[in-house]
Amino acid sequence: MPANPSSVLAARVRTLVAEETPRAVALRRELHGYPEICYEEFKTAARVRDELTQSGITHAVGLAGGTGTIAFCPGNAATAVGLRADIDGLPIEEENTCAWKSRTSGRMHACGHDGHTAILLGAARVLKRLSDECALPHPVRFLFQPAEEGGAGGERMVADGALRAHEHGPAVRRIYGLHNFPGLALGSLATRKGALFASSDRFEITVLGRAAHAAWPHHGRDPIVAASAIVLALQSLIAREIDPVDAGVVSTTTIHGGTATNQIPSSVVLQGTVRALSDSVRKHLEMRLQEVARDCAQAYRCEAQTRYFNGYPVTRNDDASTVEFERIVREALPTHKFEHMESPVMGGEDFAYYAQQIPACFYLLGVEDGQWKSAHLHQPTFDFNDAAIPLGIGAMVMLALADDGRSRA
Missing domain, CATH: 3.30.70.360 (Alpha-Beta Plaits)
Known part of the structure; x- marks a missing residue:
């Protein structure tokens, strides 16, 4: 499989993403119903492991205090591309009335990490199905990280070897991560070089x-x-x-x-x-x-x-990874729109700990459209827009397939 996906491969990816989307949406809503806060994500982590096991995806558990998981998809290169999602909720009482609203008092997924988790699991399933058909250009490592909301779970994942060579796969040479962002149009992927989060x-x-x-x-x-x-x-x-x-x-x-x-x-x-x-x-x-x-x-x-x-610390995208991200979006994701962010975001994000170790690019996933009405992040009426799930899966899959490791900065 070439590092620069052909039109045939791109079409195959779109087909697989469409097939996996209903399962990912159902999982997202299931996760939304039982949010767990930092380092208490036991049910969430178990559900992630169940999905990986059912999909035949090799994984390792017990990182970052017990609720962190890394998973592996084999490929031909000597180093891997990493994809990361956070899995924790917030200590907020949900005020939504949807059927999948939180069933735990004082807890909710008010930042969309349920969506991030579902997207990464969907991407893992698509990439596993592709790898069963033909070898991937390089290995892919999936990081399901606890405790982003104030618990520095990313720091503990790094300390526990989430990026290092493992018996099931080589070291990660570059990592990508996403966050949904109300106010950014559905289908848009936005980022910038240098400081992205404060x-x-x-x-x-x-x-x-x-x-x-x-x-x-x-x-x-x-x-x-x-x-x-x-x-x-x-x-x-x-x-x-x-x-x-x-x-x-x-x-x-x-x-x-x-x-x-x-x-x-x-x-x-x-x-x-x-x-x-x-x-x-x-x-x-x-x-x-x-x-x-x-x-x-x-x-x-x-x-x-x-x-x-x-x-x-400050979350910084290195120049080469950001250029590579933009190239992939423009060349391999015709249904997505790349947007350059003029200014950073003053919020904090513990993806910074990965970016301190290896080349990294963090980006924002647009979720705003005319059909979906939601509050902003960390509000009691926030809910993830499920229409963004196939777009998020497709982006992560193509980032894993098309990243060729070259520096274009």
Whole structure:
């Protein structure tokens, strides 16, 4: 089988995708009904394994704390192309009324990972059927990853050898991953070179003062006033310390302090998130956030204790992989439209950990059309558009078949 799929092969792929789509849609809706949050995806992982076993696809289990799975499809080359999907849900109460809505209170697939999982399983089945007909140009490895939603499952998958040579297949030389994106037209595949998703860190600042009766504030040291000054001062980090052509976000999202209207409390706790698109901006914001909190608190005779938690790094597409992705979409996917993203997304994505190890391209899958109405990601009325499933399967199959490993950057 050639690395550049012929029209005959492309037609065969379209036929197989059409045949596999009903099964993938049914599976997506089944998964939607029992969402599981990070590192608790036991039923989801078991269902993935069942599908792989029924399809005769070799796989290995128990990665990333137990719920990660990798699967293998053989091919002729000495290295593999990787395809990754995340499998976890979110701790959100679903408000949809569809027949397949979540049956677990306080849990839902509000980010479309049920769709991602169904797409990757569909692609695995198509590629397995093709490999039974003739040898694939190179091996393909499928990564079903838990805990994308804050659990850094990608980091643990990498640590557990998800990309390394395995008894069932060679090492992965390049990896692709997708995310559905409301607002992007159905049939569109969008990405860009370089930074695609921001780093995602969080902070907690405890402002310590001295309690006093609200009628005699001079007897205390008011942490509410100090905390308010910190919240305002943090905004100057973006406005006055970051180059306007760079991007960064500092958002204070929770403030907790006080229990009575006539008492000044002894402490206030601030929490929030920090986002950046470069390592230099990320490091600067981490350093300056702690300095600003300390100095503002001292100005009000209080003390600030800051805890800073490094989360996901910047997700970066390497140039060669992005060029290869665009070539494949334009040459081998006539039903899809390539869209170049002018700007990155300030959300976080733990696909970044794969991209730190090997050449990688992450892309957005369009799901918006005139028939499908849904909220955006992480909303209680979000639902995946099943019309995107065959498009997602077809894209992943062709990425696996047509990637020839050459650098065109």
